[in-house]
Amino acid sequence: MGNLLQLFIRNGGFVTFVLVEVCCFYIVVRFNADQNAIFSHTSTLMGGNLMERRQVVRDYFGLTQRVDSLTRENALLMEDLANARVLQMPYRDTFYRVLYDTISTVDSIRHKSVRPEYRFIAARVISNSISSVNNWITLNRGSKDGVTPNMAVVSGKGIVGIVRHVSPHFSIAMSVLHRQARLSASLPKHENTFGTLMWEGGDPDVMVLHQIPKYKTVQVGEPVQTSGISAMFPKGISVGVVCEAPTQDPEYPNFIQMKVKLTQELATIGDVYIVQNLFKSEIDSLNLKVKDEQ
Amino acid sequence: MNSNAFFPNLWRFLGLFAAQALFLKQVSLALGAYFNILLYPLFILFLPLQLATPYVVLLGFLIGMSVDFVYGTPGVHASAGAFSGYARSLIFFTFAPKGGYSGKELIFAPAFFGWQIFLQVAALFFVAHLFWYFSVDAFTFVYVGAITLKTLAAWVLTMLFVVLYTALFHPNN
Numbered sequence: 001m002g003n004l005l006q007l008f009i010r011n012g013g014f015v016t017f018v019l020v021e022v023c024c025f026y027i028v029v030r031f032n033a034d035q036n037a038i039f040s041h042t043s044t045l046m047g048g049n050l051m052e053r054r055q056v057v058r059d060y061f062g063l064t065q066r067v068d069s070l071t072r073e074n075a076l077l078m079e080d081l082a083n084a085r086v087l088q089m090p091y092r093d094t095f096y097r098v099l100y101d102t103i104s105t106v107d108s109i110r111h112k113s114v115r116p117e118y119r120f121i122a123a124r125v126i127s128n129s130i131s132s133v134n135n136w137i138t139l140n141r142g143s144k145d146g147v148t149p150n151m152a153v154v155s156g157k158g159i160v161g162i163v164r165h166v167s168p169h170f171s172i173a174m175s176v177l178h179r180q181a182r183l184s185a186s187l188p189k190h191e192n193t194f195g196t197l198m199w200e201g202g203d204p205d206v207m208v209l210h211q212i213p214k215y216k217t218v219q220v221g222e223p224v225q226t227s228g229i230s231a232m233f234p235k236g237i238s239v240g241v242v243c244e245a246p247t248q249d250p251e252y253p254n255f256i257q258m259k260v261k262l263t264q265e266l267a268t269i270g271d272v273y274i275v276q277n278l279f280k281s282e283i284d285s286l287n288l289k290v291k292d293e294q
Numbered sequence: 295m296n297s298n299a300f301f302p303n304l305w306r307f308l309g310l311f312a313a314q315a316l317f318l319k320q321v322s323l324a325l326g327a328y329f330n331i332l333l334y335p336l337f338i339l340f341l342p343l344q345l346a347t348p349y350v351v352l353l354g355f356l357i358g359m360s361v362d363f364v365y366g367t368p369g370v371h372a373s374a375g376a377f378s379g380y381a382r383s384l385i386f387f388t389f390a391p392k393g394g395y396s397g398k399e400l401i402f403a404p405a406f407f408g409w410q411i412f413l414q415v416a417a418l419f420f421v422a423h424l425f426w427y428f429s430v431d432a433f434t435f436v437y438v439g440a441i442t443l444k445t446l447a448a449w450v451l452t453m454l455f456v457v458l459y460t461a462l463f464h465p466n467n
Contacts, residue, residue: 012347012348013346013347013348013350013351013380013383014347014380015348016347016348016351016352016380017347017351017376017377017379017380020351020352020355020372020376021373021376021377023355023369024355024369024370024372024373024376024430025369025373026369027368027369027372028368028369028370028373028430028433030368030369031368031369032367032368032369032370034433035370035430035433038433038434039433042434
């Protein structure tokens with residue numbers, strides 16, 4: 001203890017000076033009105049600036065959570081949008097249980113009790129390929145998140161794929177850039193006109209829409225959407241735009257085919273949504289009955 | 295501080311404090327804001343040469359705080375006193391004779407170092423003290439011009455009293 005005191009006495013001049021000055025600073029600010037006013041003003045200015053900088057840093061480190069929260073919010077909005085599209089189909093008036101009186105005053109389903117058809121699960125792409133003949137996408141959501149095979153995968157910009165294999169925490173989706181992928185797509189400018197969309201290899205941004213009736217006049221630049229006919233993809237999800245003039249479908253003489261440039265570049269997907277059709281099992285069991293009767 | 299040095303320093307403390315509180319304060323008030331005379335730091339300057347810096351800093355704080363009670367400026371003179379206590383060790387180190395202090399010099403006074411060296415040390419010491427004091431008093435460097443002017447004016451007046459005090463009392467312990 002004595003040695004420590006000696007050490008402090010020998011080298012503690014600066015330390016003592018700093019400690020005493022800190023005390024003096026406190027006394028000056030605490031008991032002198034002028035200095036107190038200057039200190040308050042300065043600390044308010046500096047404090048505000050400091051708080052602003054601290055907020056910027058906190059915002060930066062909170063970006064992951066904010067993106068996650070926004071993605072979930074987006075999933076809910078997409079869910080609402082997908083369900084809203086279906087709600088406007090009059091033959092499903094009695095299907096839903098949400099008050100839907102904001103569409104218009106003359107809507108036939110106004111004030112009807114309705115229930116949603118789709119649920120969107122936000123997910124992130126872990127791995128993705130676009131250069132193979134058959135491409136796959138790994139997602140960070142699995143059976144514990146409610147994912148099951150044959151669910152559609154979409155992004156904010158368009159279609160992505162179909163879930164094929166599921167583990168508790170992950171799932172693998174067949175990319176739309178897969179030779180076996182077949183999707184029902186429609187041309188919204190031509191009522192009730194839909195065909196089959198498939199990828200024939202090559203350019204990962206271009207798919208081909210087959211089986212469009214020959215008498216339809218399709219222009220380059222027309223939008224292509226999901227038809228909603230399959231139980232997987234909700235109606236109205238963007239697919240792409242017609243990028244080349246239609247040609248004769250070689251397999252079906254009465255139909256034409258056309259190249260479609262995808263709105264979602266598969267090379268750049270990050271955040272996606274897995275679409276759960278809440279009535280899929282019901283629809284599938286009905287389809288099975290028809291199958292049995294064939 | 296040994297017993298031989300204690301009482302001279304105690305009398306110096308009381309004497310300089312009384313002079314500052316009873317006389318120099320009134321002179322400063324009469325002359326105006328730019329003409330302060332702060333003689334009490336002489337107590338710090340004349341503390342024993344061998345006294346360790348932490349003690350000098352604390353004693354500087356003590357006399358400064360005492361003056362603050364009279365001036366009604368809590369902490370301002372105390373801060374300057376503590377600073378002078380620390381600055382003193384740096385100034386003494388700078389003006390140390392070749393081979394260092396011998397131990398025979400009890401305090402930094404003309405009796406041991408001559409008037410020329412003493413005045414150089416005192417001039418630097420009081421410039422440092424006064425500049426620190428007026429800076430803490432203003433509490434912002436927005437008024438750095440006024441701080442400098444006050445420092446120079448007070449320094450000229452104070453140095454006159456330093457010479458007068460040293461010539462009259464011949465401090466040597």
